[in-house]
Amino acid sequence: MPPATSTTTTTTSTPSPAQPGTRVPDHRGRTDLDRTGLDLTGNPRVRVVAVELLAAAWHVLRRTTFDYRGADGRWVRQQRETYDRGNGATVLLYDPDRATVLLTRQFRFPVYVNGHPDGMLLEAAAGLLDDDDPETAIRREAQEETGVQVGALERVFDAWMSPGSVTERLHFWAAPYTPAQRTGAGGGVAAEGEDIEVVELPFADALAMTLTGEVADAKTIMLLQWAALHGPFRTR
Incomplete structure (x- = not known):
């Protein structure tokens, strides 16, 4: 885990070049579905490291890796899956x-x-x-x-x-x-x-x-x- 003073480099996972919804459109014409969250800056205790597109059949399932700084000042790397069906x-x-x-x-x-x-x-x-x-x-x-x-x-x-x-x-x-x-x-x-x-x-x-x-x-x-x-x- 990185120390509190470290700088975390934001990257995406490396998808297959043919994975629909990344660099190429999925069946709904969507691209860059693996980039959601990479530009978040509102919470200095959270640094998004990577976003992996798991599924995009109709709605979108992602796995995001991020570093989170706890109340004790320590950084901990975590992963969360999110299901994005729109609002x-x-x-x-x-x-x-x-x-x-x-x-x-x-x-x-x-x-x-x-x-x-x-x-x-x-x-x-x-x-x-x-x-x-x-x-x-x-x-x-x-x-x-x-x-x-x-x-x-x-x-x-x-x-x-x-x-x-x-x-x-x-x-x-x-x-x-x-x-x-x-x-x-x-x-x-x-x-x-x-x-x-x-x-x-x-x-x-x-x-x-x-x-x-x-x-x-x-x-x-x-x-x-x-x-x-x-x-x-x-x-x-």
Whole structure:
């Protein structure tokens, strides 16, 4: 390990010349995927040494080697794998007059393989930003998944959902809706393999379901609790 006064040279790993996503484009036209993080300078206790591209099938898996200076002043070399799927947005759709919320139910294989009984999760509408800004993206996702043409949006907060391994930052929103704003059937985009059920629930029932495990999705729990504590259904 280098001493505290040493200078660490920043380098990349040496990929195969033909490895897609490095010097040559992958199937999505991306290059230099092995260079993310090499220019970070915001934390003087962290020196990125090398970035290795492990996979880029759709999202990107990297292994990064860096030197980290602990509180005792010693430098320790560490490695971390990060999964980069881009950033996302989610929205709690609520009807203040009828005291309801509009959620979705869809199959999630990762939770199914990790012990969920059937993999069918109740969730707030959400999706990746892709090339859009957060507000544009969540309007698109709400329309696709629930059929709601969203009007006024309220920014709630941003959060990193799994900071130990996933780079995604999620932008949280809330928006009122009325039955008249459900201009489409929702259900997601069939061409993308989405098969989404739209579920309208009394807000009180949805909040109670966070304690029974019937609502077990983190972003949805966070939005429902926000709505109860600080949002449209807070007790004054």
